[in-house]
Amino acid sequence: MKRARITYLIALPAAVLVLAGAAYATASANAGTGRSAADQVRTAEQTLLRAEVDADTHTAAALLAPDLQLIDPTGGAGTRADDLANIGGGVDFVTIKPIEPISVRVHGDSAVARLKLTFKVVAYGQTVQHDGWTTDLWERRDGRWQLVWSQTTAVPNHLDLFIQSLQP
Numbered sequence: 001m002k003r004a005r006i007t008y009l010i011a012l013p014a015a016v017l018v019l020a021g022a023a024y025a026t027a028s029a030n031a032g033t034g035r036s037a038a039d040q041v042r043t044a045e046q047t048l049l050r051a052e053v054d055a056d057t058h059t060a061a062a063l064l065a066p067d068l069q070l071i072d073p074t075g076g077a078g079t080r081a082d083d084l085a086n087i088g089g090g091v092d093f094v095t096i097k098p099i100e101p102i103s104v105r106v107h108g109d110s111a112v113a114r115l116k117l118t119f120k121v122v123a124y125g126q127t128v129q130h131d132g133w134t135t136d137l138w139e140r141r142d143g144r145w146q147l148v149w150s151q152t153t154a155v156p157n158h159l160d161l162f163i164q165s166l167q168p
Contacts, residue, residue: 073154
């Protein structure tokens with residue numbers, strides 16, 4: 001009886017330490033490698049921005065869902081094919097950089113990312129430089145995050161000119 005109790009008293013703390021160590025290792029691995037869902041979406045956002053600047057349609061295609069719907073800064077609606085055509089050379093994305101940390105909210109297999117960005121693009125022979133906001137809806141499909149909806153709103157450099165441009 002004494003021997004069983006001694007074994008129990010030794011085994012119980014050892015089991016607790018093993019379980020605590022496993023939990024700590026799992027938490028450390030997730031924190032250290034950025035494997036939380038929010039961090040995965042932030043990484044996907046940064047990878048997509050880099051692909052746009054590099055005109056890397058292969059990388060962008062892996063991140064854009066086949067049923068992607070987007071609204072560009074001009075208010076135009078677009079598809080995945082439209083976006084890939086722009087990335088592939090229709091628009092020269094000279095720079096696109098977050099100017100604030102990327103905010104992400106995750107709910108199950110969906111995540112919303114909000115980014116404040118600075119843009120410099122050349123489109124239709126015009127160079128445009130401005131700030132903007134992008135809100136992206138990501139879904140985890142087959143174990144990877146894909147962009148399904150995106151809307152970018154330009155922040156005008158000259159509010160008076162912008163208001164004037166909206167006049168009938």
